[in-house]
Structure formats: C-alpha cells, structure tokens
Amino acid sequence: MSQPSNEPSFRESVDMMFNRAVALMELPPGLEEKIRVCNATYTVRFGVRLRGQIKTFTGYRSVHSEHMEPVKGGIRFSLGVNQDEVEALAALMTYKCSLVEAPFGGSKGGLCIDPREYEEHELELITRRFAYELIKRDLINPAQNVPAPDMGTGEREMAWIADQYKRMNTTDINGVACVTGKPINAGGIQGRTEATGRGVQYALHAFFRDPEGLKKAGMVGALKGKRVIVQGLGNVGYHAAKFLSEEDGCKVTCVIEYNGSVTNDDGLDIEALKQHITETGGPDGFTGGTFHKDGTHLLEKECDILIPAALEGVINLSNANNIKASLIIEAANGPVTAGADEILRDKGVVIIPDMYANAGGVTVSYFEWVKNLSHIRFGRMQRRQEEARHQLVVDELERLSSDSGIGWQLSPNFKDKYLRGADELELVRSGLDDTMRNAYLSMADVWHSRGDVTDLRTAAYLVSIGKVAASYRAKGL
Numbered sequence: 001m002s003q004p005s006n007e008p009s010f011r012e013s014v015d016m017m018f019n020r021a022v023a024l025m026e027l028p029p030g031l032e033e034k035i036r037v038c039n040a041t042y043t044v045r046f047g048v049r050l051r052g053q054i055k056t057f058t059g060y061r062s063v064h065s066e067h068m069e070p071v072k073g074g075i076r077f078s079l080g081v082n083q084d085e086v087e088a089l090a091a092l093m094t095y096k097c098s099l100v101e102a103p104f105g106g107s108k109g110g111l112c113i114d115p116r117e118y119e120e121h122e123l124e125l126i127t128r129r130f131a132y133e134l135i136k137r138d139l140i141n142p143a144q145n146v147p148a149p150d151m152g153t154g155e156r157e158m159a160w161i162a163d164q165y166k167r168m169n170t171t172d173i174n175g176v177a178c179v180t181g182k183p184i185n186a187g188g189i190q191g192r193t194e195a196t197g198r199g200v201q202y203a204l205h206a207f208f209r210d211p212e213g214l215k216k217a218g219m220v221g222a223l224k225g226k227r228v229i230v231q232g233l234g235n236v237g238y239h240a241a242k243f244l245s246e247e248d249g250c251k252v253t254c255v256i257e258y259n260g261s262v263t264n265d266d267g268l269d270i271e272a273l274k275q276h277i278t279e280t281g282g283p284d285g286f287t288g289g290t291f292h293k294d295g296t297h298l299l300e301k302e303c304d305i306l307i308p309a310a311l312e313g314v315i316n317l318s319n320a321n322n323i324k325a326s327l328i329i330e331a332a333n334g335p336v337t338a339g340a341d342e343i344l345r346d347k348g349v350v351i352i353p354d355m356y357a358n359a360g361g362v363t364v365s366y367f368e369w370v371k372n373l374s375h376i377r378f379g380r381m382q383r384r385q386e387e388a389r390h391q392l393v394v395d396e397l398e399r400l401s402s403d404s405g406i407g408w409q410l411s412p413n414f415k416d417k418y419l420r421g422a423d424e425l426e427l428v429r430s431g432l433d434d435t436m437r438n439a440y441l442s443m444a445d446v447w448h449s450r451g452d453v454t455d456l457r458t459a460a461y462l463v464s465i466g467k468v469a470a471s472y473r474a475k476g477l
C-alpha cells in the first residue's frame with residue numbers, strides 16, 4: 001500500500017513521535033537534538049559480475065547513536081531501501097535497544113535489491129561483496145557494529161557475512177560475534193529465528209496481565225479466543241500467528257500478504273497456510289479459507305487485535321479512521337505513520353509500539369552475541385548439575401514418603417518436568433520473556449502514572465530516551 005503524499009517520510013514520522021515525547025522531558029539544552037539525529041550514513045555502490053555483465057548495487061549502513069558500542073541492527077534486502085528508511089530504522093534500533101536493555105547503540109543497513117530475482121549463488125556473491133565493503137570500514141565488527149537479519153535476509157545471509165569477516169580477519173578470536181542471526185552450525189543460538197514472533201507473543205501476554213491497559217483498550221477477558229488479523233506471513237508474522245493460534249487459543253481470522261489474502265472467521269490453520277504459500281508462492285488456492293485478490297482493505301476488517309508484520313506506513317491517513325481493532329501491536333517497524341497514530345489515539349485504539357513489540361529479535365541477538373564472546377553454549381556447565389540436585393530432592397521426597405508409610409507418589413509428569421535441566425532454547429525463551437515483561441512494566445508504569453502521557457508509544461519513548469540521556473550524561477556530555 002502506498003502512503004498518501006501529504007504524509008511525512010518514515011524518518012520524519014519517527015522524529016515527530018520522538019519530539020512529542022521529549023516535549024514532556026527535561027533534557028539538558030541540546031541533548032535532545034544530539035539524541036535525535038543520525039550520526040552517520042555510509043552509502044556504497046559496488047559492482048558484481050553476474051550473467052556476463054557487471055551489475056551495480058547501492059547499499060547503506062546508518063549509525064544512529066554510539067552512546068553504547070557495538071551498534072546493532074539488521075540488514076534489509078528490498079527494492080524499497082533508501083537512506084531515509086535506513087536512518088529511520090537505525091533510530092528505532094537505538095530506542096529499542098535502550099528500552100529492552102540490550103547494551104547497544106542503534107544502526108541499520110539496507111541493500112536495494114529484490115532477492116527473488118537472483119539465484120542462491122548470485123545472492124552469495126552480492127552479499128559477500130556488500131559485507132566486504134562494510135567490513136573494511138569497520139561497519140561490520142564484533143566490537144563496533146553487529147548486523148542481523150531483517151526483511152529479505154535470514155540466517156543464510158548472516159552465515160555468509162560471518163564467513164566473509166573471518167576470511168578478512170583470520171586472527172580475530174571473537175570474529176563470529178560480528179553478526180547475529182546465524183544458523184546454529186555457524187555460531188547461532190537456539191530460538192533466534194522465532195525470536196521476534198515469540199517476542200510479539202510475550203508482549204501480548206504482558207499486556208493481558210495489565211488490567212489498566214486492557215481497560216484503556218476497552219478489552220475484556222483473556223487472550224484466548226481473541227480475533228487476530230496478521231499482515232505479512234514472513235518470519236515475524238508467521239511465528240507470531242503460529243504461537244498465538246496454536247498456544248494461546250487466538251483465532252487468526254485473516255492473513256494479508258502482498259499478493260492476496262485469506263479470511264476464515266473460525267480461525268486459519270497457520271502452519272497449513274504457510275506451507276501452501278511456500279509451495280505455491282502465495283495464498284491463492286488455499287482451501288482453508290476464502291481468498292481475496294487484494295488485501296489491504298482487510299486491515300479495516302472487524303477484529304480484536306491487528307498485527308501489522310510487514311512494511312512501514314501501512315496504517316496511514318488513508319485508512320486509520322476505518323481501523324476497527326481495539327489493539328494494534330506493531331510487529332513490523334513503523335507500520336503506523338505519525339498522522340495515523342494521532343487519529344488512532346483519538347479513537348481510543350491502544351498501540352503497542354514497534355520499539356517494544358518487535359524487540360524480541362534484537363534481545364535474542366544480544367544473547368547470541370554474548371554466547372559468541374563467551375565461546376560456550378548457554379546451559380552447558382549447569383544443566384546436568386541442576387538435574388542432579390533436583391534428583392536429590394525427588395529421591396528424598398520418595399524416601400520420606402515410603403519411610404513414613406504415607407505412600408505419596410510424585411506424578412510422572414511432575415517428575416519429568418522438574419528433573420529436566422534447562423537447555424539453551426529454554427534459557428533463551430526465559431531470558432526473552434523476562435526482558436519483555438520488564439520492559440512492559442517500565443512503559444506501563446509511565447503510561448498509568450503520568451497524567452500527561454496518554455499512550456504506550458510516548459511512554460516507551462520516555463523510558464528509552466531517559467536511558468540514552470543517562471548514558472550520555474555518564475560520559476560527561
């Protein structure tokens with residue numbers, strides 16, 4: 001969906017939301033601007049010999065804030081990539097990392113390319129060449145700038161980037177930490193692929209534990225049974241929709257893709273739909289629901305929770321008034337424009353903002369980076385020791401029960417669960433859940449306690465900018 005031309009650009013939209021929040025803060029003169037502006041954007045144009053000719057590509061890496069290093073943020077492969085977009089996304093990374101206490105500044109990268117037009121070996125050549133350009137300028141470096149997947153990239157691209165870095169820095173013992181979102185066999189961590197979608201699920205759990213928040217959204221009851229619309233069944237949308245429908249009992253009544261949509265008021269089978277899309281290229285022909293050629297108007301369909309998990313700017317001045325959802329959770333970065341945000345606020349729609357809602361990805365990236373720097377998998381030292389200690393308790397309970405003649409039996413289900421030490425995936429999920437709960441509480445505290453803060457986005461900015469400002473102050477700025 002194209003954004004109406006009377007709306008500000010994505011970066012201006014982020015700046016407007018930032019300005020709205022800092023107007024409520026007392027920052028030292030000039031610090032506000034220092035935090036808002038993007039420190040640097042590097043543009044590179046490079047040629048790759050493909051199909052008998054040299055093809056030139058344009059890429060960017062923006063560094064928004066270096067109040068903490070390394071700086072962190074994904075690399076996007078999309079034809080829509082431009083400097084404005086990359087800078088907006090880099091700014092959001094600063095605020096996101098600060099809010100969830102991932103110790104990074106914000107950065108983002110992008111390459112103008114439609115990855116679907118290229119064969120795998122061609123994409124490898126292009127990715128390695130782009131990585132080479134960034135690595136030689138320390139724009140990929142475990143101590144300075146650590147990319148990750150974003151739209152159009154995944155663990156395959158991250159493995160190529162890590163390998164490229166290793167080739168150019170053969171003696172860097174921490175080289176594998178130069179990028180996150182790698183496959184397990186190339187230094188990745190369990191649970192990174194699902195992390196952003198999992199984070200969306202944990203964010204909703206946190207919201208549904210907040211009675212005051214629910215009241216503000218005019219919602220009642222539990223997450224179970226809520227009708228959900230998801231836009232975008234890519235990595236984030238797919239995992240969020242899958243976990244919400246399979247584990248939380250939500251009904252995903254509509255999935256909107258760029259090439260068509262499907263609706264089913266009884267709830268869609270997300271796994272089957274994803275499989276159909278992977279096999280055939282789109283939702284057309286899926287038998288588990290009604291197909292619609294164009295989907296964007298379905299953002300306006302009746303539902304409880306709307307999850308935009310695709311592009312920025314999809315909820316804008318042209319459709320904000322027609323949105324029926326009580327709750328919007330921004331799984332994508334920047335899906336609601338500043339203008340739409342105002343309309344939705346006036347309508348009483350609660351928006352769980354991107355910088356919080358999709359922070360699961362960078363949170364687990366942080367865990368992966370720590371794992372890489374410590375050169376050991378999480379749980380490797382403790383797991384069996386933990387199991388042995390739990391076994392002691394179980395043995396003792398069973399001995400007491402039989403010695404005293406009471407004859408209690410521990411249920412096999414309890415024993416199974418209690419005796420199992422946590423593996424890496426469980427630890428990652430626990431760390432992510434803890435992060436999402438704490439960040440929610442910090443936002444909600446501001447949202448519910450300050451009369452001048454009427455929405456979660458402003459609350460998120462206040463918490464996040466407060467932390468960035470504190471770290472500038474600590475540096476003597």
Ligand code: GLU
Nearest residue numbers: 073074148150361362365
């Ligand atoms: N691209 C993701 C984001 O927008 C992940 C960034 C990361 O893991 O560094 O948050």
